[in-house]
Amino acid sequence: MSQIQLLPAVEKFLAQPGRLFIGGTWQDAASGRRFAVENPANECVLAEVAEGGERDVDTAVAAARAAFTGVWAQQSPAQRGLLLFRLAELLDQYREELAQLITLENGKPIATARGEAASAANIIRYFAGWPTKIEGSTLPVSPSSGAPMLNYTLREPVGVCALIVPWNFPLTMCVWKLGPVLATGCVAVLKPAEQTPLVAIRLVQLIEAAGFPPGVVNLVTGLGIHTGAPLAQHPDVDKIAFTGSTQVGRLIAQAATGNMKKVSLELGGKSPNIILPDADIVRAAKGAADGIFYNQGQVCTAGSRLYVHASVLDQVLEELQRHAAAHVLGPGLDPASSMGPLVSARQLGSVSAYLQRGQEEGAELICGGARPAHLERGHFIQPSVFLDRAERACVAREEIFGPVLTVMSWTEIDELVLRANDSPYGLAAGLWTRDLRSAHRVAAQLKAGSVWINCWNVVDPASPFGGYKQSGWGREMSKNVIDAYTETKSVFVDLA
Template sequence: MTLDSAQQLLESTRKFISAPHKMFINGDWVGAINGDFLEVINPANGNPLTRVPAGTSEDIAVAVKAARIAFEQGEWADMTPASRSKLLWKLADLIEANADEIAQIESLDNGKPVNDARWGDIAFSYELLRYMAGWCTKICGQTIPLSAAAPFHAYTLRTPVGVCGQIVPWNFSFMMAVWKIAPALAAGCTIVLKPAEQTPLTALRLAELIAEAGFPRGVVNVVTGYGEHAGAALAAHPDVDKIAFTGSTEVGKKILTAAGDNLKKVSLELGGKSPMIVFKDADLAKAALAIASGIFYNTGQTCTAGTRLYVHDAIADELLAALVQQAQQLKIGPGLSTDTQMGPLVSKEQQQRVCDYITLGLQEGATLLTGGKCWGKEGFYVEPTILDNTTINMRVVQEEIFGPVLCVTRFSDEQENDIISQANATPYGLAASIFTQDVSRAHLVAKRLKAGTIGINTHHVIDPALPFGGFKQSGWGREMGWEAIELYTEIRSVGVAL
C-alpha cells in the first residue's frame, strides 16, 4: 500500500503526512540544529512514509531552556488553576474533533488497526485530558497542627515540580504522550516531550493542536530524534527537574542512571510478563474472549499483555481449542483497513525478535498449537501464536517478547498454590488477571499476586481515574488518578511564628 493508493485516507491525513515535518520548540516549528533527519517507516509494507528532524542534545538544550523560562516567567507561571483547566479541556475538544485523522496517522505510523486507535487510544486520550482538567482546581495543601508549645500557624503547599522531560514509546504513541502531558500540565509543569523514533508523527500532530488550543510558548516542546541522542540528553540534562519514561526495563535502567547526576525525580513505566490464571470453575466463553484480547490486542505489543496463561487441567483442552479458533479467525492486515483486527508489528527488528522467541520456545520444548510464522509478502506481520506445555525456566516464559505469543502452563488442584508462586516468579509485576466464579478465591488470589493492576474475569483494566503502574522491574510510580498529580508536584512546608 502506498500513500497515493490509500483511498480511505482523509484529505487532512494525506496533507499532514505529505507535508515537511519540523519539531515544536518554544512555540515555533524548527528543524534539527545539525540539519539531520530520520526516516519514518510504514510497518504495513516496510516502505518509507516520511521523515522528521533527528534532534540531538543541542536541540534538547534549546527546548529545556524554553520550558524553564515558561515555567518561571510569563503567562503560564501566573496562570490560575481554572485557566489551566480550560486549556486542557480545549485541547481535549480539539483532539476529539480531529480524532479520525489522528487515528489514521497513528495507524500509518504504528501499524495498529485504525478502529483500535480511534475508539481506544484517541478516545481514551481526550477523556483523560478532561479528567485531569478537573484536578487543576483541586491541588491543595493542608493546615497542620504542630506539637510545639510555641504558637505556630503551619501549612503545606503542593506546587508543580518544574521542567519535565517525558519520553514515550512506540506501541501507544499518541495515548502515551497524553498520559504524560495531561497530569504535568494540570499540575502547572512545563514539558519537553521526546516521542519514539519509530512513531513520532502523532506527537507532532498533538503539538499542532496544543498550539491551536492556545498554550503559551515553551509550555510544551516536542523534540524528535533517536533515543541514544535526544532521549539520553533529556534524561541527563541538569535543568530538567523530573523525567518520566515509558518503555523497556533495559532502557529504564539507563534513564535512571542518567537522571542520577542531578537527582531529578523519576517515574518509570517499564516491561511486563503478565500472568492470566484460569481456574476450573471459570466461565470459559467469557474467559476465552478476555484472554485472546489480553495477548493479541495491539499485536501483543502491550506492556500489560497477558503473555503467560496458567490453566487448570480439567478445562485446558476446551479453553485452548477456543483460543486456537479465535487466533485463526483474527483478520490480519494493514491497520488502515477497517476490517483488520491485528496489524503488523512496528518494525522489521521487532518482527525478527518475536520470530526468534518463537523458535527458541520450540527449541526449549514448547508445543506449537497455532501460528508460529511471519505472515504476508510485505510488512512486519507475525501470526497469532500459542505455545503449549511451557515451563517456568523457559526464556519465553521469563522474558518479555512484546508480540502475539501466548505461553501456556497447565496445573492441577494440588498445584494451585505453586501456580500462584510461578505467576509471581518473573522480574516483572505490571498486570495480572484471574478467571473464576468463586468470589472468595478471586479476592484471596488478587492479594497474593505481585502486580500493579489486577483484573478479575477480565484482563486489560484501564481508566483515567485508576492508578496504573507496576511492582519490581515493571517500574516506579503510578500514572493516572490522583497519583499521577503527585508525580508532578512537590510539597513545601511553611511554619509561621505567631
C-alpha cells in the same frame, strides 16, 4: 484488500516535513538532519522528520525553563484547566485524523486507533478538572517550644519535565504524561519514539492551537541515543517520566542521578493470566486471547503467561486456537483487518527469534509461529500459542512484545500463586472465576500493580496504573500521579 481513504488533511500533513517545536516555534534540527518514518504495513516511507540532537535538547529545556518561571507561572489554575478542556475538544474534533496517523506509523487496525484517539481526549478531559483541586493542608503541630504555631503545606509544580514515550500507544502515552504535567503547572519537553513521531507532532500542533503559551510544551523528535539520552541527563530537567523497556529504564534511572532529578518509570511486564476450573471457560478463553493478541501483543500489560487448571486445559487450548485462527491479518487501514503488523523489522526479528527459541527449548507450538504466507510485504506475524509444561522456555519467562501466548497448567492454588509471582516483573495480572472468595483471595496474593478479575486491560484515568518490582517506579493516572509532578512545601508561622 479495500483500505479506507486518507483524509485530505492527513495527506497534506504527510507531505510536509516534520519539525521540532521549541519555544512556540516550529524549526528544523540544529544539525539539519532528518530521519524517515516507515509504514510497517508496506515498508514504505511515510514522511521525514527532524532528527533533534543535544543542541536542540538544550534549546528546548531552556525554553521550558523560561516558560515555567515566566508566562506559565502567571496562569491561574482555572486558566490551566480551561486550556486543557480546549485541547480535549480539539482531540475530539480531529479524532479521525489522529487515528489515521496512528495506524499509518504504528500499524494497528483503524478501529483500535480510533479507540486510542477517543481515549486521549477523555484522559485530557479528566486532567482538565485537576488544576483547581490541587491543595495543601493545615496540620496540628506541637512544637517543643510550646509557642503557638501555624503549619500548612503547599503543593507546587516540580518544574521542567522530560517526557520520553514509546511507540505502542503513540498518542495515549503522550497524553498520559502531558495531562498531569499541564494540570500541575509544570512544563514539558516531549520526546516521542522514533518509530512513531507523526501523531505526536500533530498533537503538539493541537496544543499550540488550544492556546498554551510558548515554551510550555516543547517537542524534540529524534533517536534515543542522540535525543533521549541527553534529555535524561540534562542538568536543568527537574523530572523525567519514561515508558518503555526495563533495560532502557535502568539507563534512565542512572542518568537521573546527575542532578538527582525525580523519576517515574512504567516498564516491562510478563503478566500472568489465571483460569480457575469454575470459570466460564468460553468467556475466559476469549479474554485470554484478547489479552495477548490485542495491539499485536505490543502491550506492556499483555497477558503473555496463561495458567489453566489441568481439568480444563484441552478445552481452553481449543478455544485459543479458534480465536487465533479467526484473526484477519492485514494493513491497519483495511477495515477487515483485526491484526496489523508489528511496528518494525527489528521487532519482527525479535519476535521471530523468540518463536524459534521457544520450540528449541521444549515448548510445544500449538498454532501460529510464522509469517502469514499471503502478505509479501509488511512486518506481520501470526498470532501464536505455545504449551510449556515445564515452564522453562524463554517464551514463558521473558517479555516478547508480540502476539505470543505461553500456556501452562496447574492443579494446586497455592503453588499456582507462587509460580505466577515468580517473575522479575509485576505490572499486571488476571483471574477468571465465578467464586468471589477465590477471586479476592488470589488477587490479594498477586504481586502486580493492576489485577483484573473476569476482565483484562481495563484502564481508567481515575485509577492508578503502574508496577511492582522491575515493572517500574511510581504510578500514572489518578490522584497518585498529581503527587509525582508536585513538591510538598511545609510552612511554619510563629503566632506568638
